[in-house]
Amino acid sequence: MYRTVLLPSLSTLVLLTSSLASAADLPIKPSVGDLVKQSQASDWRPTDPQHTLYMELASGRVVIELAPSFAPQNIANIETLVREKYYDGLAILRSQDNYVAQWGDPQAETAPRPLGSAKAKVAGEFTVPLKNDRHFVRQPDRDGYAPQIGHSNGFPVGRDTRAGTTWLTHCYGMVGVGRDNGSDSGNGAELYAVTGHAPRHLDRNITVVGRVLSGMALLSSLPRGSETMGFYGAQENRMAIRSVRLEADVPEAERSHLEVMRSEAPIYQQVIDAQRNRGGPWNLFSPGYVELCNAPIPVRVKP
Amino acid sequence: MYRTVLLPSLSTLVLLTSSLASAADLPIKPSVGDLVKQSQASDWRPTDPQHTLYMELASGRVVIELAPSFAPQNIANIETLVREKYYDGLAILRSQDNYVAQWGDPQAETAPRPLGSAKAKVAGEFTVPLKNDRHFVRQPDRDGYAPQIGHSNGFPVGRDTRAGTTWLTHCYGMVGVGRDNGSDSGNGAELYAVTGHAPRHLDRNITVVGRVLSGMALLSSLPRGSETMGFYGAQENRMAIRSVRLEADVPEAERSHLEVMRSEAPIYQQVIDAQRNRGGPWNLFSPGYVELCNAPIPVRVKP
Numbered sequence: 078m079y080r081t082v083l084l085p086s087l088s089t090l091v092l093l094t095s096s097l098a099s100a101a102d103l104p105i106k107p108s109v110g111d112l113v114k115q116s117q118a119s120d121w122r123p124t125d126p127q128h129t130l131y132m133e134l135a136s137g138r139v140v141i142e143l144a145p146s147f148a149p150q151n152i153a154n155i156e157t158l159v160r161e162k163y164y165d166g167l168a169i170l171r172s173q174d175n176y177v178a179q180w181g182d183p184q185a186e187t188a189p190r191p192l193g194s195a196k197a198k199v200a201g202e203f204t205v206p207l208k209n210d211r212h213f214v215r216q217p218d219r220d221g222y223a224p225q226i227g228h229s230n231g232f233p234v235g236r237d238t239r240a241g242t243t244w245l246t247h248c249y250g251m252v253g254v255g256r257d258n259g260s261d262s263g264n265g266a267e268l269y270a271v272t273g274h275a276p277r278h279l280d281r282n283i284t285v286v287g288r289v290l291s292g293m294a295l296l297s298s299l300p301r302g303s304e305t306m307g308f309y310g311a312q313e314n315r316m317a318i319r320s321v322r323l324e325a326d327v328p329e330a331e332r333s334h335l336e337v338m339r340s341e342a343p344i345y346q347q348v349i350d351a352q353r354n355r356g357g358p359w360n361l362f363s364p365g366y367v368e369l370c371n372a373p374i375p376v377r378v379k380p
Numbered sequence: 381m382y383r384t385v386l387l388p389s390l391s392t393l394v395l396l397t398s399s400l401a402s403a404a405d406l407p408i409k410p411s412v413g414d415l416v417k418q419s420q421a422s423d424w425r426p427t428d429p430q431h432t433l434y435m436e437l438a439s440g441r442v443v444i445e446l447a448p449s450f451a452p453q454n455i456a457n458i459e460t461l462v463r464e465k466y467y468d469g470l471a472i473l474r475s476q477d478n479y480v481a482q483w484g485d486p487q488a489e490t491a492p493r494p495l496g497s498a499k500a501k502v503a504g505e506f507t508v509p510l511k512n513d514r515h516f517v518r519q520p521d522r523d524g525y526a527p528q529i530g531h532s533n534g535f536p537v538g539r540d541t542r543a544g545t546t547w548l549t550h551c552y553g554m555v556g557v558g559r560d561n562g563s564d565s566g567n568g569a570e571l572y573a574v575t576g577h578a579p580r581h582l583d584r585n586i587t588v589v590g591r592v593l594s595g596m597a598l599l600s601s602l603p604r605g606s607e608t609m610g611f612y613g614a615q616e617n618r619m620a621i622r623s624v625r626l627e628a629d630v631p632e633a634e635r636s637h638l639e640v641m642r643s644e645a646p647i648y649q650q651v652i653d654a655q656r657n658r659g660g661p662w663n664l665f666s667p668g669y670v671e672l673c674n675a676p677i678p679v680r681v682k683p
Contacts, residue, residue, distance in 0.1 A: 361585055
């Protein structure tokens, strides 16, 4: 039927739902959805309750997993802010189209909320030594922004073996620490999530701390702010942050129970390959290539 | 002040406003905003009224410039649909996070609106012969999805000189023709705009017809649909399309008067370079590289 004009899905943060393709629709080559369906329990790991944040908005929950080995000092500071309930009652300050949503203290300029026992300045962790990362799995597809790319424990990373450094990359859904000009001017009191085409020029320029595992649409579909850089004007309603909690501090019954595909599991290589060369009747041309930010690690609700 | 934690802007569709940086803020190396400010009238071209669409939503206007040399048959069909007011009263059918917004006839399955004198099937124009494109300016930065990349008349393009083909690429804001499995199953009655990280695996798989020059945020900030592939369910309010008109058919006083930077003008090379190696006090690391979809051609309201 010419009226059923569809466009197949980009397999981004894949949350398992009952809406996966039925057996009759299965393409010849498995898609990411098929692979997720065929996966074993051992292909997945739970989130780390000590390093996973639940940001509760009026519109729902945003789950952010932190990657402490890539930004130990900044993440320690953020977790101090969370434990002391710094973010509760703050707001999304900025939504700039094809770029970022950023949250923090709306009264930062006039009557800033005290940081409590958190530090006001934290050294930038734009890159960390290679030895910090013991989970790197290289992706052979070439990349313009980094000598090597791949994934580590579910996070997209770049690395430069000559410089001995590695870093989290600015793919869609990645979360970073806003800063001013000074490299130590960030402290985690303002965080941002990438809501547009990966601004990879920010890599190695700012501290990236983790990624949004679910609830991304709550940030990406916010109205764009009318002021410079997408900041909301005084007359605009900012989305309030009800609370931010560590998963460990949330009762078991209220947790999201997300699992992340193990990037070191063989199935993940199949997931990447399914995106390099897509099967099924729709795809007529295969690029034989997949860009780092087009191969996100699948996430599911624990079955 | 540590409380003023900002993140500089990705220069995406740059609409000139009064909010550009003041002289005191000028970085040592010109930014895209600076270059736009310094540009001459001859660096810009007006939109082509015969091939520019105004899609009027309740929330505002989306301006789409078509690229007839890259999809002559599909664009002719779309323009027929526009002239016969096919799209008036239809709706946005789908918003899938980090992927596309798609519009068309909500009753396509049950009581489809007649296509009038437009064709029901149009041959896919996934690539066109190199000779169709006489405006190509190559961008030397390497790309994983195409042997060569660059811009033509303001549109991002890929090309394969051995195959003798060229095509528009799926960068943020690009508009394409939804289709079913058959390569000729699209006709322009359903169109989509890219609202997420560039799904470049769609390149050479589907007909791309143009790009959104303004109003992109009206599409990208739509609530995501709850059904498979981001389709809106029956209970969800779809954004209605009031009308779609050719710019040529809109009275002069009601036009948007947009101008597109000439990709063949020397200033555009400076614009790309400003994104390869960013100046100013904020940028501590320069990648010396810019990906095709991170170097969109600037757009402005005619001063």
